[in-house]
Amino acid sequence: xxxxxxxxxxxxxSGKGWxxxxxxxxxxxxxxxxxxxxxxxxxxxxMSDYAVALLGRIMCYAICALAMDLxxxxxxxxxxxxxxxxxxxxxxxxxxxxxQIGRDGNYKSDLPDFMVFLDWKTLPWHWSFSxxxxxxxxxxxxxxxxxxxxxxxxxxxxxxxxxxxxIITQAMTFAAxxxxxxxxxxFGGNNGFTDFKRxxxxxxxxxxxxMTLFVLTGLTLLGFFLLARGLxxxxxxxxxxxxxxxxxxxxxxxxxxxxxxxxxxxxxxxMCGIAGALYVxxxxxxxxxxMSPANSIEMAIxxxxxxxxxxxxxxxxxxxxxxxxxxxxxxxxxxxxxxLGGLFIVVTLFLPDGLVxxxxxxxxxxxxx
Amino acid sequence: MAIGETDAxxxxxxxxxxAADERTAAFLQALADDAVQxxxxxxxxxxxxxxxxxxxxxxVAVPDGAEDVISNNRMRGELxxxxxxxxxxxxxxxxxxxxxxxxxxxxxESRLALLDKALAVEKVEAIKAQLELARFxxxxxxxxxxxRLQAAKALGENKTPQTKLLLSERLxxxxxxxxxxQLAASLRAIEESxxxxxxxxxxxxxxxxxxxLLLAAxxxxxxxxxxxxxxxxxxxxxxxxxxxxxxxxxxxxxxLPGAFDWYLVAALPVAFIASAGVxxxxxxxxxxxLYGRPLETLLATWGISLVLMQGVRSLFGAQNVxxxxxxxxxxGVQLLSNLTLPYNRLVIIGFAIAxxxxxxxxxxxxxxxxxxxxxTQNRPIAACMGVNTARVDTYAFALGSGIAGLAGVALSxxxxxxxxxxxxYIVDSFMVVVLGGVGQLAGTVYAALxxxxxxxxxxxxxxxVLAKIAVLVFIIIFIQKRPQGIFAMKGRSAEA
Numbered sequence: 126x127x128x129x130x131x132x133x134x135x136x137x138x139s140g141k142g143w144x145x146x147x148x149x150x151x152x153x154x155x156x157x158x159x160x161x162x163x164x165x166x167x168x169x170x171x172m173s174d175y176a177v178a179l180l181g182r183i184m185c186y187a188i189c190a191l192a193m194d195l196x197x198x199x200x201x202x203x204x205x206x207x208x209x210x211x212x213x214x215x216x217x218x219x220x221x222x223x224x225q226i227g228r229d230g231n232y233k234s235d236l237p238d239f240m241v242f243l244d245w246k247t248l249p250w251h252w253s254f255s256x257x258x259x260x261x262x263x264x265x266x267x268x269x270x271x272x273x274x275x276x277x278x279x280x281x282x283x284x285x286x287x288x289x290x291x292i293i294t295q296a297m298t299f300a301a302x303x304x305x306x307x308x309x310x311x312f313g314g315n316n317g318f319t320d321f322k323r324x325x326x327x328x329x330x331x332x333x334x335x336m337t338l339f340v341l342t343g344l345t346l347l348g349f350f351l352l353a354r355g356l357x358x359x360x361x362x363x364x365x366x367x368x369x370x371x372x373x374x375x376x377x378x379x380x381x382x383x384x385x386x387x388x389x390x391x392x393x394x395x396m397c398g399i400a401g402a403l404y405v406x407x408x409x410x411x412x413x414x415x416m417s418p419a420n421s422i423e424m425a426i427x428x429x430x431x432x433x434x435x436x437x438x439x440x441x442x443x444x445x446x447x448x449x450x451x452x453x454x455x456x457x458x459x460x461x462x463x464x465l466g467g468l469f470i471v472v473t474l475f476l477p478d479g480l481v482x483x484x485x486x487x488x489x490x491x492x493x494x
Numbered sequence: 495m496a497i498g499e500t501d502a503x504x505x506x507x508x509x510x511x512x513a514a515d516e517r518t519a520a521f522l523q524a525l526a527d528d529a530v531q532x533x534x535x536x537x538x539x540x541x542x543x544x545x546x547x548x549x550x551x552x553x554v555a556v557p558d559g560a561e562d563v564i565s566n567n568r569m570r571g572e573l574x575x576x577x578x579x580x581x582x583x584x585x586x587x588x589x590x591x592x593x594x595x596x597x598x599x600x601x602x603e604s605r606l607a608l609l610d611k612a613l614a615v616e617k618v619e620a621i622k623a624q625l626e627l628a629r630f631x632x633x634x635x636x637x638x639x640x641x642r643l644q645a646a647k648a649l650g651e652n653k654t655p656q657t658k659l660l661l662s663e664r665l666x667x668x669x670x671x672x673x674x675x676q677l678a679a680s681l682r683a684i685e686e687s688x689x690x691x692x693x694x695x696x697x698x699x700x701x702x703x704x705x706x707l708l709l710a711a712x713x714x715x716x717x718x719x720x721x722x723x724x725x726x727x728x729x730x731x732x733x734x735x736x737x738x739x740x741x742x743x744x745x746x747x748x749x750l751p752g753a754f755d756w757y758l759v760a761a762l763p764v765a766f767i768a769s770a771g772v773x774x775x776x777x778x779x780x781x782x783x784l785y786g787r788p789l790e791t792l793l794a795t796w797g798i799s800l801v802l803m804q805g806v807r808s809l810f811g812a813q814n815v816x817x818x819x820x821x822x823x824x825x826g827v828q829l830l831s832n833l834t835l836p837y838n839r840l841v842i843i844g845f846a847i848a849x850x851x852x853x854x855x856x857x858x859x860x861x862x863x864x865x866x867x868x869x870t871q872n873r874p875i876a877a878c879m880g881v882n883t884a885r886v887d888t889y890a891f892a893l894g895s896g897i898a899g900l901a902g903v904a905l906s907x908x909x910x911x912x913x914x915x916x917x918x919y920i921v922d923s924f925m926v927v928v929l930g931g932v933g934q935l936a937g938t939v940y941a942a943l944x945x946x947x948x949x950x951x952x953x954x955x956x957x958x959v960l961a962k963i964a965v966l967v968f969i970i971i972f973i974q975k976r977p978q979g980i981f982a983m984k985g986r987s988a989e990a
Contacts, residue, residue, distance in 0.1 A: 203789045285973060288724050288788045292924050293970060299921045300966040303959050418921065422796050429793065462804035469797020473790040474783055 135358055137351070146347065153343030158336050174332060181339040181407045183447045184346045188400035190427040190439035191349055192393040197425065198433035199357055200389050201369030202286070206294030207397050208421035209301045210269035214398030215411040216305075217264040219318035220255035222329070222406060226322045238320070239313045249311040258325060269398030270391050277390040281383050286372070295418050305413035317412025324406055335407070342403045346440070349396055353436055356392070365389055366434075426465070429472045432479025441480055590621050646676040691833040696950050702839040704946025705846035706908065708939060709901035710919045711926035712853060715938040716894035718927050721870065721887065723781060724792040727799035728923065729916020730806075731895045734772055735765035735902020736911045737806060740815050755820040758903070765899040772802075773895020777888050785887070799916065807913045814912035823907065842904045849900055854935060856893070866890045925969050 138146060157180075160172035189211055197203050223237040232241040236248065254260035276297060280290060308314040321329050328334065356362050367375045368382050375382055405411045414420075423446075431442025446468065453461040476483060590612075609629045630645040646661065661681045710732060717725045725731075739761040746757035776798060784791045819838050826836040857863035865886045868876040877883045905915065926945055930937030945965060952961035 197789075203792070279970070283973065283975075288792060289928065289973070291789065291792060292724075292928060293973065296921055296925060296966050296969065300963045303963055307959055422793070425793060426797075459804070459808060462800045462807075466797040466800030466802075466804065469800070470780055470794050473787075473794040473797075474780065477790070 137354055137358070146350075149343075150347055153347070154340055157343075158340065161336055162332065174335065177335055177339050178407060179451055181335070181342050182404065183444055184339075184342045185400045185404040185407070186424075186427065186447055187440045187443040188342075188346050188349055188403075189397050189424050190431065190443040191346070191353055191436065192396035192400070193424050193428040194433060194436055194439040195353055195356065195389055195396075196393040197428060198435070198439070199362065199369060200365045200386060201372075202386065202390070203288075203291045203425060204294045204390075204393075205291045205418060205421045205425065206298040207394070207424050208416050208418075209298045210273060210394040210397035211401035211404070211420075211424075212301075212305070212411065212413070212415040213269045213272060214265045214401030215405040215415060216312055216318070216401075217261055217268055217398070218402035218405045219321075219411040220252060220264075221258060221261035222321040222324060223318050224252075224256045225324060225326070226320065229322050230320070237313070237318070239308075239316065240311075243308055251311060265398055265402040266395050269394045269401075273391045273394030274387065277387050277394075281386045281390070295421070298416050298421050299418055302413045302416035302418075305416060313412070315412065317410060317414075318405075319410040319412075321406065321409055329406055329409070338403065338407050342407070345399060345403060350436060350440070356389075357436070361385065361388075423465075426469055426472065428479075430468060430476075430479055432481030432483075435479070435481045438479050438481035445480065642673050643676050646673060646680050692954075695833045696954050697947065698833075698835055698839070700947030700950035701943060702843060702946070703950055704943035705843040706901070706904060707919075707922055707926050707946050708846045708942035709842075709849060709904050710898070710923040711930070711938050711942050712849060712935075713894040713897035713901065714923050714927045715930070715935055716853075716857075716866075716897065717891055718924075721890055721894075722788065723785070723891065724788055724795065725781075725894070726792055726795040726920065727776070727802060727916075728795075728894075728898055729918075729920035730799045730802040731769045731773060731898035731916070732902040732905060732919060733806060733911075733913065733916040734802070735769045735899030736817070736906040736915055737810060737815070737902075738765040738768040738899065739903045739906040740810075740817050740911055743817055755822055758820050758823070758907070761903050762900060765903045766896040767899075769899025769902065770892040770896030773898075774888055774892040776895075777891040781891065782884065782887060799920075803913050803916070810913075812913060814910045817906040817911050819907055838907050842907065845900075845904055849897060850935075850939065853897065857935065862886075862889060925966070929969055929972065 157172060157177070160170055161174070161177050164171045166173075189207060193204070193207060196207075226237065228235060230238040230241075232238055234241045236245065240248070248255075254264065276294075280293060285293060304310055305312050305317075306315060312318070323329050324334070357365070364375065364380060364385050367380075368385060372382055401411075401415075427443040427446050428439040429442070430446055431440065432438030446465075449464065450461060453464055472479065478485070609625060609632065612625055626648075630648045661677055661684065710728075713731070714725065714728050717723045717728065739758070742761040742764050743757050746754050746760070750757075776795075780794055780798065781791060784794055823838040823841055824836075826834045827840070828834045855863075857866060865876070865881050866889075868879070868881060869883050869886050869890075873883055876886075902915075905911075905919075909915070922945070926938060926941045929945065930939070930941030948968070949961055949965050952964050955961075956964065
C-alpha cells in the first residue's frame with residue numbers, strides 16, 4: 126500500500142514571523158499610546174495627534190488591502206467594488222454615531238440634522254435599530270455580508286469571472302454611489318454623515334478616544350492578519366489557490382468552486398465593512414464619495430504594490446501608498462495622480478510580485494553573490 | 495399715460511394702442527424701461543441723461559426736480575401687452591409672429607379690436623393662424639356662451655402646451671355644462687397629441703444617447719471586443735479627442751475666423767490622429783507586455799487614465815473649456831408643437847451611423863480588417879501564416895483609440911469638455927460592450943441603442959439617477975442569464 130504524501134501544513138507563523146508580530150502588537154498597544162499620551166508634546170519622542178489619526182486611517186486601509194489580498198491574491202478574483210462594503214460598514218457605524226448626537230445638532234431635534242433639513246418627521250425604517258450599539262455591531266457585519274452574498278451568489282453561480290466580474294463589481298459600486306447620493310435613500314445624500322459628537326456616550330473628539338480607536342484598529346488588523354494566515358494555509362485556502370490557478374481543473378476534480386468563492390468573497394467583504402466602521406469615527410465623516418469606482422481600484426493597487434498572495438505585502442503596500450499620498454497631496458498636489466498612475470503602470474509591468482517579491486529577489490541575489 | 499391712478503393709465507394705454515403710430519411705440523417702450531420723467535404736467539423721455547419731448551421727438555432740457563414715473567407690476571404687464579399689440583403692425587414678419595404668440599399667453603377682451611384689425615391686414619399665413627388663435631383665446635373668456643363654445647372647439651385644433659394651459663384654466667372657471675364638455679373634449683385631443691410628442695421626444699433623446707454610447711463603445715468593441723484588452727483609459731482617449739476639438743476651434747478662431755463654422759470638420763481628423771497616436775504609443779510602450787493578463791491590463795490602463803487626466807489638467811487647467819456649436823449645428827427641426835429635434839443631436843446620430851459603417855467596412859472588407867479578425871480568432875496560426883501580429887495589434891489598438899477620439903469630437907458638441915469627461919462614460923460604455931457581447935459589432939450597436947432608449951424611458955418615470963441604477967441592475971441580471979451578452983461568439987473554447 127502506498128500512502129499519498131500530502132504536503133505538510135506550514136506553521137501559522139515562522140519564529141521570525143512571531144517575533145515581528147509581537148513587536149507590532151507591542152508597538153500598537155503600548156508604544157503608540159505612551160508616546161502619544163504620556164510623552165510631553167515638546168519631546169522628540171512625542172507622537173503627534175496628526176500621526177495617530179493618519180496611522181489609524183492607514184491601518185483601516187490595510188485591513189481592506191488584506192481583504193483584497195484574500196480575494197484577489199489568493200483566489201484570483203479582482204474586485205473593483207470593495208469600496209461598497211467599506212462604505213456600508215462605515216454607514217452602519219455612521220447611523221449609530223448620528224443617533225448619538227441626540228439633541229445637540231444644529232436643529233436641536235431628535236432626528237439627525239439632515240432629516241430635519243429635508244422636513245422628515247419620523248425616522249425611516251432602516252434607521253430603526255441605529256440607536257443600539259449592539260445592533261450596530263451586528264449591522265456592520267451583516268449588511269456588507271448580505272450584500273456580498275446576494276451579489277456573489279448570482280455572479281459566481283453564472284460563472285462570471287475575470288475582467289467581466291471586475292467590470293460588474295465596478296458597475297455595482299457606481300450604482301451604489303448614485304443611490305447613496307440621493308436624499309431619498311435616507312443617508313444624508315451628498316454630505317453623508319458628519320459632525321459626530323460621541324460614541325457610547327463618551328465624547329468622540331478627545332485624545333483618549335482617538336487612541337482607543339487607534340489601538341482597536343491595530344488589534345483588528347493584527348487579528349485579521351492571523352485569521353487570513355490561518356485561512357490560506359488550511360485546506361480551504363489551498364482550494365482557493367487551486368481555483369485561482371486552474372478553475373476548470375478544480376471542477377474536474379470534483380470540487381464546486383461556488384461555495385469556496387462565495388465564502389472567501391463574503392469574508393473579504395465583511396473585513397472591509399469592519400474596516401469602514403473603524404474608519405468613520407476616526408475621520409469623522411462618511412459620504413458616498415467612498416463608493417466611487419476610483420477608491421475601490423486604489424485598494425487593488427495597495428495589494429499589488431505590496432505583493433499579492435503574501436498577506437504581509439498588502440499591509441506594507443497600504444502603508445507605503447497612503448503614506449506617499451498624504452505626503453504628496455500636501456507637498457506636490459499636482460504630482461499625486463502622476464505618481465499613483467505611474468505606480469499602477471510600474472507595478473503591473475515590472476513588479477508583478479510587489480515590494481515583497483522585490484525584497485525576496487534581492488535576498489536571493491545577495492545569497493548567490 | 496404717465497400721470498395718475500393705475501386704472502386711468504391702463505385705459506389710456508389701451509386707447510393709445512388702437513390709434514398707434516411710431517411715437518406711441520417709443521413712448522410705451524420708454525415707460526416699460528422706466529425712462530420717463532414728469533415735471534408738473536410736462537412729460538419727458540429721458541435716456542442717457544438727455545431729455546426728449548414724447549410728442550415731437552425733439553430734444554429738450556429736462557427741468558430740475560423732474561420725478562421718475564413709477565409703474566407697478568399690473569401696469570407693466572399692461573405695457574408689455576400693449577407693446578406686443580403694437581408690434582402686430584410691425585413690418586418685420588418675425589416681430590409680428592412673436593407678438594401674436596405673446597398675446598396668446600395673456601388673452602384679454604380689450605385686445606379683441608386690436609387683433610381683428612391686425613387680422614384684416616395680415617397676409618402671411620403662419621402669422622394669420624397665430625393671430626386667429628390669439629383671437630380665439632380672447633373669445634374663450636367672452637361673456638357669450640356660443641362664442642365660448644366655438645372658441646373652445648377651435649382651440650382644440652391647435653395642439654400646443656400653451657393652448658392646453660389656456661383650456662384647462664378656462665375649464666376651472668367655466669360654469670355652463672355644454673361649454674365644459676367641449677372644453678374637456680378639446681383638452682383630451684390636445685393631451686393625446688402632446689403625449690405622442692413626449693413619447694417621440696423620449697425616443698429621440700434615447701436614440702441620441704444611444705448614438706453617443708455607440709460612438710463611445712465602438713472603439714471599445716475593437717480594443718476589448720476584438721483584442722480582449724480592457725482599456726480603462728478609453729474614456730481619457732475620448733477626452734483627448736474633445737480637447738483636440740477645443741484646440742482646433744481655438745486655431746480657427748485666431749487664424750481662420752471666416753471658416754469658423756467648418757472647424758468641426760477639420761477637428762475630426764485631428765482628433766482621430768491625436769487619440770490614435772496616444773493609443774499607439776500606449777500599446778507599444780505598455781500594453782503589449784500585458785497581453786494575456788487582462789487583470790493587470792485593467793490596472794495599468796487605469797493608471798494611464800489617471801496620468802492622462804492629470805496631464806490634461808496641467809496643460810489646460812482643471813476647469814471645463816468651452817467648445818461652441820458651429821452655426822449650422824445650432825437650432826433644430828420642429829416636428830410637433832412640443833417636439834424639436836436639435837440639429838447637433840441629429841448630426842451626431844448621422845455621424846455615429848457613418849463611423850459604424852466605416853468601421854464595418856474596414857473590419858469586413860479590407861486587408862487590415864482581415865488581419866485583425868485573423869489574429870483575434872487564432873493568434874499563433876495567424877502568425878504562422880506570416881501575419882505580423884505585433885503590428886496588427888498596434889494598428890488595431892490605434893484604430894480603436896482613434897474612434898474614441900471621434901467620439902470625443904461628438905461629445906464636445908453636446909456636453910461639457912473637462913478633464914473628467916471620460917470618467918462619465920467609461921462605466922456606460924463598458925456596460926454596452928458587456929451587454930452586446932464580446933467580439934461583435936452588431937451586438938454593440940443593439941446594446942448601445944437599447945441602453946440609450948431604455949435609460950431615457952426610465953428617466954421619464956423615475957428620474958435620471960434611479961433610471962441609471964435600474965439599468966445597471968438590469969445589466970447585472972441580464973448577465974446572469976446570458977453571460978456572453980446578446981450575441982454570443984460561437985466557439986469551442988471552454989474558458990470564455
